[in-house]
Amino acid sequence: MPKRIVIVGGGAGGTITANLLVRNLYRQLVxxxxxxxxxxxxxxxxxxxxFLYVVFDKIRPNEIVRKQRDLLDPHVNLFVDPAVKIDRENNVVFTKSGKGFPYDYLVVATGSRIVPENIPGLKEGGHWFYDLEGAVKLRDSLRNFQGGRVVIATGVPHKCPVAPLEITFMLHDYFKQKGMLDKVELYYTYPINRLHSLEPVSNWTYPQFEKKGIKYEVLFNMEEVDPVKKVVKSMEGTELNYDLLVTVPPHKGAPVVEESGMGKNGWVSTNRQTLRNEGFNNVYIVGDTTDLPISKAGSTAHFEADVIAERISSEVLEGSAATEYDGKVVCFVETGFDEATYVWFNYQTPPKPTPPSKMLHWMKLGYNRLYWLSARGVL
Ligand SMILES: Cc1cc2nc3c(=O)[nH]c(=O)nc-3n(C[C@H](O)[C@H](O)[C@H](O)COP(=O)(O)OP(=O)(O)OC[C@H]3O[C@@H](n4cnc5c(N)ncnc54)[C@H](O)[C@@H]3O)c2cc1C
Incomplete structure (x- = not known):
């Protein structure tokens, strides 16, 4: 009987894990x-x-979409058939079409999703750039925007912790390029008592906002949007008028995870080092769906995928595994249209943003194209 590895979710984390497993276990697969x-x-x-670049007409939507089959090594069997139940007691995943996939090792890589419907009025009155449809709608609204107050509001939890800052800086440069900065008031809000969840990034942001004339309000937890009056209200009791509302809606994990009893709101209890689902030695969790106290980011998913592929391969080949995750996250942060900064951090080392530079911006643009190699496990 072959060892059966099942991966649920074909996004960043699942795809990289699958391709790395093929590299490590090629002979056994053949x-x-x-x-x-x-x-x-x-x-x-x-x-x-x-999505960030689609908003500003810098990438066309079709440039960021590929066929999942084309990204996977041919030795990985692909089933486009949503998982509807993960039964960890009996080691089997059930899919919508009624199939059961028994496993010896399971990797849960179902990511996170936005839930704008959790904020009354947001769907009708606000914009977001956290899915392709939302990014295209925001792009089209910006093309027709004549000026006024642009409020940026962020729900929690959410993936890519730096994206609210990036969209703010890029909006600044967009209006500057269009020669309408004097007609626009950029108003950034954030749910906690500083400008960013990572304190060093927050400290770095204050002077950047000062320099660019970006106003802000902290302790602003978006509670409700009035699409008719164009007002966004916070749980703290403040109200902001807007002409354009750009949001990061709050997120949840995949319904199948919550419905299978694996974790409230779809976040799964995950060991910080081994990335095993607590209590289940043959179940690994990768990417946004973990409950780890670190950024939900593609780079996080990538570094975790490296660890999980190593661990499963060692377990198959040698019966045990030693590789552990150190919490590493790496992010290039756009600070406008032609400069970026960079942060890396892990469980032990806090981030330290570097001075923005053109070279870091080009590196981010370069990675946008190289991602497809990364997904294939080449980079
Ligand atoms: C605007 C924006 C900007 C970002 N910028 C950055 C950045 O600069 N740097 C960075 O590192 N990260 C960035 N990210 C975050 C990054 O994209 C995610 O953190 C990353 O994709 C997470 O990988 P994942 O595998 O956990 O989830 P995903 O890549 O979302 O994959 C999850 C997969 O699971 C599938 N799935 C869900 N439910 C089921 C089911 N029931 N059955 C089967 N399959 C299912 C989904 O279809 C999807 O294919 C950004 C994200 C956004 C939205």
Whole structure:
């Protein structure tokens, strides 16, 4: 009987894990000693950091979408058939079409999703750039925007912790380029008592906002939007008028995770070092769906995928695994249209943003194109 590895979710974390497993277990796959089955719910793979550039007409929507089959090594079996139940007691995943996929090792890589419907009025009155449709709508609204107050509001939890800052800086340069900065008031809000969840990044942001004339309000937890009066209200009791509302809606994990009893709101209890689901030695969690106290980011998913692929391969080949995750996250942060900064951090080391530079911006643009190699496990 071959060892069966099932991966649920064909996004960044699931795809990199699958391709790295093929590299490590190639001979066993060819000999039929190992089988890798990926279950996902869409035939396409979307490069989500590209949404930011779609908003500003810098990347066309079709440039950030590829066929999932084309990104996977041919030795991985792909099933586009949403998982509807994960049964960890009996080691089997059930899909919408009624199939059951038994496993020896399971990797849960179902990511996170936005839930704008959790904020009354947001769908009708606000914009977001956290899915392709939202990014295109915001792009079109910006093309027709004549000026006024642009409020940026962020729900929690959310993936890519730096994206609210990036969209703010890029909006600044967008209006500057259009020669309408004097007609626009950029108003950034943030849910906690500083400008960013990572304190060093927050400290770095204050002078940047000062320099660019960006106003802000902290302790602003978006509670409700009035689309008719164009007002966004916070749980803290403040109200802001807006002409354009740009938001990061709050997130949840995938419904299948919550419905299978794996974690409230779809966040799964994950060991910080081994990335095993607590209490289940043959179940690994990768990417946004972990409950780890670190950024939900593509780079996080990538570094975790490296660890999980190593661990499963060692367990299959040698019966035990030693590789551990150190909490590493790496982010290039756009500070406008032609400069970026960079942060890296892990469980032990806090981030330290570098001075913005053109070179870091080009590196971010370069990575946007290289992502497809990264997904294939080459980079
Ligand atoms: C605007 C924006 C900007 C970003 N910028 C950056 C950045 O600069 N740097 C960075 O590192 N990260 C960035 N990110 C975050 C990054 O894209 C995510 O953190 C990353 O994709 C998480 O990978 P994942 O595998 O956990 O989830 P995903 O890549 O979202 O993949 C989850 C997969 O699971 C599938 N799935 C869900 N439910 C089921 C089911 N029931 N059955 C089967 N399959 C299912 C989904 O279809 C999807 O394919 C950004 C994200 C956004 C939205």
């Amino acid at each position: 000999n039929g000693e190992v089988v890798i089955n990926m279950i996902t719910n869409k035939p396409d793979h979307v490069y989500q950091p590209g």
